[in-house]
Amino acid sequence: MWPEITTHLYEFESAVLSGLDEDGYPFSVRCRPYPDASGAEVLRVWLPPGTLIRPGPASLLCHTHDENLWNLKGFLVRGVLFLDFGEWSFEPVRFVPGLGMGGLPGMIRFFVRSRRNARRYLEKRGLARPRIPWDEINAAKKEAFAPSVRNRLEGNG
Amino acid sequence: MARLLRDVAGLPPEVEDVFEEFRTCELSTLARDGTPITWPTLPFWYSDEKRFTITTSIGLAQKALNVRRDPRVSLLFSNPTASGLENPPAVMVQGDAEAPDQIETSVAGFEEELRKVYPRQPASRLYGNDPLTRHFMDWYFMRLMIHVTPRRILWWPGADFWREPFELRMDHVA
Numbered sequence: 001m002w003p004e005i006t007t008h009l010y011e012f013e014s015a016v017l018s019g020l021d022e023d024g025y026p027f028s029v030r031c032r033p034y035p036d037a038s039g040a041e042v043l044r045v046w047l048p049p050g051t052l053i054r055p056g057p058a059s060l061l062c063h064t065h066d067e068n069l070w071n072l073k074g075f076l077v078r079g080v081l082f083l084d085f086g087e088w089s090f091e092p093v094r095f096v097p098g099l100g101m102g103g104l105p106g107m108i109r110f111f112v113r114s115r116r117n118a119r120r121y122l123e124k125r126g127l128a129r130p131r132i133p134w135d136e137i138n139a140a141k142k143e144a145f146a147p148s149v150r151n152r153l154e155g156n157g
Numbered sequence: 158m159a160r161l162l163r164d165v166a167g168l169p170p171e172v173e174d175v176f177e178e179f180r181t182c183e184l185s186t187l188a189r190d191g192t193p194i195t196w197p198t199l200p201f202w203y204s205d206e207k208r209f210t211i212t213t214s215i216g217l218a219q220k221a222l223n224v225r226r227d228p229r230v231s232l233l234f235s236n237p238t239a240s241g242l243e244n245p246p247a248v249m250v251q252g253d254a255e256a257p258d259q260i261e262t263s264v265a266g267f268e269e270e271l272r273k274v275y276p277r278q279p280a281s282r283l284y285g286n287d288p289l290t291r292h293f294m295d296w297y298f299m300r301l302m303i304h305v306t307p308r309r310i311l312w313w314p315g316a317d318f319w320r321e322p323f324e325l326r327m328d329h330v331a
Contacts, residue, residue: 016183016195016233016235018183018185018193018194018195018231018233019193020191020193021251023229024229025229025230025231025251026185026186026187026193026195026229026230026231026251027193027231027249027251028183028185028193028195028231028233028235028249029233029249029318030233030235030247030316030318031318048318048319048320050321056191057190057191057192057193058192058193059185059192059193059194059195061183061195061196061197063181063183063197063236064236064238065180065181065197065236065238065239066238066239067238067239068239068277068278068279068280069180069181069199069239069277069278069281070278070279070280072197074197076194076195076196078188078192078194111293111294113216114214114216114217114296114297115216115293115296116216117215117216117217117218117296118214118215118216118296118299119296121215121216121218122215125258127260129295130260130262130299131262132262132285132291132295132298132299133262133263133264134285134291136263136264136265137264137285137298138285138286140264140268140271140275141271141275141282143268143272144271144272144274144275144276145275145276145279145282
C-alpha cells in the first residue's frame with residue numbers, strides 16, 4: 001500500500017483531507033501531504049492553527065479532471081489523522097484506486113465491479129432490472145447540444 | 158476559528174458563483190466505522206430552495222447507503238478547473254443529506270440539469286449511443302438522488318486555507 005501511495009501522490013498538486021469536526025460532521029481542506037522524513041509510513045500534513053478538524057478517522061482524496069470534465073483520475077486513502085508533538089500526521093490504512101488508475105485493466109475492473117454492484121443492489125430489493133428509456137435520454141442529449149441552448153448557457157442570447 | 162456572519166440577506170455572490178460554475182465538488186459521507194469517505198461528484202445547486210442535489214448510479218451506491226445510515230455530509234468546492242472563475246474562494250458546505258431508496262431512469266424533470274452537464278462533459282454523450290454501451294453501461298443510468306440541505310457554509314477567500322474562513326450558519330440567512 002505504501003509504495004502505491006507515494007508513487008501516485010506526486011501525480012497530484014494537492015489532496016483533499018477529510019476528517020471530522022467537533023459535531024461529528026465531515027470537514028475537508030486542501031493540503032499537500034508528504035511522507036515523513038524519518039521513513040515511518042505516515043504522511044505529514046500542514047494544517048492552519050485553529051483548524052476545526054479533529055484527530056480521528058480521516059481520508060485523503062486526490063483527483064483531477066480536464067477542461068472538458070474528462071480524463072478523470074483519482075484515488076482515496078483511508079486512515080487516521082493524529083497530532084504528533086503538535087504536528088499533524090495521517091496514518092494510511094487502506095489504498096482505494098479510483099477512476100483512471102491502473103490503465104485499461106483498471107478501467108475494465110471498474111466497469112465490471114460497478115455492473116455487479118448494480119445487480120446486487122437490485123437483487124437485495126427484489127427488483128427487476130429497470131429498462132432505460134434510451135430514446136428519452138438521447139433526445140435530451142440532442143437538445144442539450146442544440147445551438148440555441150448552448151448560446152443561452154454561454155450568455156450569447 | 159472562523160468569522161461568523163449573522164443575519165445576512167443571502168449568500169455572497171462569489172460563493173454562489175462557485176456553486177454554479179465549479180464542475181465538481183468533493184462529497185464526504187460517513188462510513189459505517191465513522192471514517193469520512195470522499196468522492197468527486199457533480200453537484201446541482203438550487204438557489205431558491207437553498208439545497209444541493211447529487212446523483213449517483215446504483216453501481217456506485219456507497220455514498221447513498223452511507224447517507225441513509227448517517228445524514229451528516231460535507232461538500233468541498235476546491236477544484237476550479239474549467240469554472241472560468243478568477244481566483245475563486247474555496248467553499249465548504251456542511252449539511253444533512255437524504256437519499257431516498259428510489260431508482261430513477263427517466264430524465265423527465267431533469268432536463269435543465271442535463272443542458273448543463275452534457276456541454277460541460279461532451280464525451281459523456283457517447284454513453285448509451287450504441288448497443289454495446291447500452292448493454293454494458295445501463296447500470297450508469299439507474300440513478301439515486303442525494304439531497305443536501307446546508308447547515309453551515311465556510312469559505313476561504315483566494316482558496317487560501319491558511320486564512321481564517323468566513324462562516325455562514327444557514328439559520329442566520331434571512
